[in-house]
Amino acid sequence: MDVAAHNVANMSTDAFAPLRADGTQGTVGSLDLVDELVQATMLAPIAYKANATVARTAADMQRALLDIRA
16 A cells, blocks of 8 residues: 555656565656556455454464463
């Protein structure tokens, strides 16, 4: 979400090369505004929810392991 917000905020800057979520940088003028808005408004919340589910599952598994070992 941060990368999409950065790209949208800086899209009118001269010679702006958009950032990508993997840490690389696109070519100058390759920003797709529709794709950035989809990333920011639709996909980022889903990714955050998935990450929270993974963290919760890991905590549950650790708790179960500690119960077994106790």
